[in-house]
Amino acid sequence: MMNQKPSLISEPIPYKTLFPWLHLFRVFRLAVDFQKILLASAGLLLLLLGNHLFNKLPFAPLQQPGNIQQVQPNILFPPQTPQQMLQPLSGSSLLRENSFSAFGLFSDGTSLLEPMSFFTEPVAALFRIDASWSSLAYATTQLLWAIIVWAVFGGAITRIAAIQFAQDEHIGSRSALRFSLKRILSLVSAPLLPFAGLGFFWILCLLIGLFGNIPDAGGIIVSLLWGLAFLFAFVMSLILLVTLAGWPLMMTTISVEDSDGFDGLSRIFSYLFGRIWYFLWLVIVTLCYASICLFFVQLLIQLVSHLSFWGVSWGMGSKQASELFHQNQNTLATTISMGWGSILNILFTGFVISFFWSANTVIYFLLRKCDDGTPLDHVYNADEDQEPTDELPLAGVAKAGEPVIERPFTPEEPAEPENQSEQDTEETS
Template sequence: MMNQKPALITEPIPYKTLFPWLNLFRVFRLAVDFQKIILACAAILLFMLGNQLFNQLPFAPQQPVSNRSDLVHQRIEFPPRNSDLFLHSPQQGLTPIPEQSPGVLNLVRGTTLLEPMSYFTRPVLTLFETGASWSTLAYATTQLLWAIIIWAVFGGAITRIASIQIAQDDHIGMRAALKFSLTRILSLVSAPLLPFAGMGFFWILCLLIGLLGNIPSVGGVIVSLLWGLAFLFAFVMSLILLVTLAGWPLMMTTISVEDSDGFDGLSRIFSYIFGRIWYFLWLVFVTLCYGAACLFLVELLMQLVSHLAFWGVSWGMGSEQAFELFNQGKTNLATSISRGWGAVLNITFSGFVISFFWSASTVIYFLLRKCDDGTPIDHVYYTEEEADTANELPLAGVAKAGEPVIERPVTPDKTDDDVQQEAKESTDPE
């Protein structure tokens, strides 16, 4: 007999175990979620409403500080050429923009995945401007607090939904997610504010050095001698500021995943970023590259939807009449409604950007936690109420997705003789 070689049993290579960062490619599927996009759109509308109200405050500058985010600007050209549509500015509401060049591929205009952070980062940077007036500082502080509250509620809800999907492969509703974020509102708000308390301490030390400069004759010499201490205090403030700006979304995610307080969210992120800085930068780099491709495809789809809708309608009513619906000089009902549909398209795209941002932050947190302390990705705080909501029985005749259908064996119907025999056996004495 010839020697036969044993059959080789090949098993699939566990790529996600060897390279956990491959889980980042789940973000697109997580982001394309109707409930997350609805929550994101609600946040955008509240930002616009809030900033409209803030512009009416007595200390609001005549020209609002540079806190405009291109996130809610008009990107999708509708109609696809010769249009003078409006953009949505968080501070100025509806504002005309110049005509766009014709063509469907009039795509990204400064759109990045980091734009949702601008609601938080730009007011912060305004606070550190040299020579800023008190009115500017008050306006920036108001915007910062509003951004923290909005993202605490809606960002916390989005990350809560994403964390359950990632860890448990399950889904909770918007009501449960909003209830979770609202009941943890103090933790979600305090997490990004705690670093500013630490920065305030070192700022006071620098302030004291500056006050010594008011001493006649020798004030300048004293400040010059102590300038090294000012550098040291500024170095600590810089580290705190950079980690806060970079890790603020992860602080929200920490509370959504662990159900912890603001101090735990702050301490975990400082530990993860300082301890795994290169891994963190690698995750951010992969996310930005992958996200850029996803945003391009989604915006391309939106541009095609805009173009084909206008193209199809123009064949019926004529292109000139179709363009008249979007005439900037007109303010009739038809023009307002038509331009409103263009706004819906753009806000929907902005909602996807926000959903992608918070979903990516959630995945990055899980990966950093696993790398730092070995906690499995499927570990997440899960309340009994959320489990009951997520595990509701499906509709009659419909098996829940991802669960096997258990079929029971069919038993034949009993005859009359079988029933009489069972009754006789039950009455006979032992």
């Protein structure tokens, strides 16, 4: 026998099968979706409108605890200088002057984690020791409003992203909003359930503190019970950290699985406790990739704003063009020009929010596959546009795929009367 020569053509290496986290690099393509950006922008505007109205409530303090302040709608007032004109603003910088930058590359604090500040900052205000009842009520109102808004719009964005990622199909924004509105109770209850556990352990700590009001022996009793306070605080810390880290994944769970709030909470607690190191690796890769993507998108926005001003100034004059963006001039032209700048800022922030929710959708798929081996293309995909009907199916219609067998018609013979049959029996006997 002749030796067969080995084939020089080799099969491609399935990198995404060996390293599933490479699917994270699909997030940019998922985020650059005009429908998602519009949904994110609408959610952002609703958050700003709600916080603006909350500042007018009787219990709204002038200075919020920590970094939470009254809403400064800077997105409606771009910087005065043409060099800073139309500079994109991050979502959380609209609520405060000093925005933080977590794993970001930009000096203005733009980061993938910025959309979470709408949720994390009110939570941080609730745990301040020197917080007043008015500040607690204000922070609670902001927190509930953020949960409701992101339950609707974040749930719709994750629904679209889940269908695109798993099945490479696309659903409309109306269908996605209808999906999230039908499951609004599940989307809202998922992040609120952990706060019930926090409240339980907080009450236990409060009871320990009440012993301190006993004359003379109160301090000794509280000191002896301080170990229990440490234990209760440890449990609260675990619940709080998992809630803050897993809140976006809870929204994604319901959008992917069509489950209830308890299932979304239990799944994320199981995934994070069981696959914590894999989760941290996914977060690090996502943040590094997001920093590069957001850098180039922001660079594009800055270039668009600069070139637009540069081109117009050659015909209008740089001085006259600069006056269009001065806030001190309350003219119709200034209002319209600043409005265009605000639209550009909102769209950029909408892209950041779209990237945030799309990234969490992909992270959830990867965590689920790592934990229970569920394929990445598995997603709940019911026909939402098909409305149930009360009409009964037609009789005699065969099931799909089964042949219809026609039998010849045979007339039935008339039955003999009972008396005649008895008579024939007697005659036979």
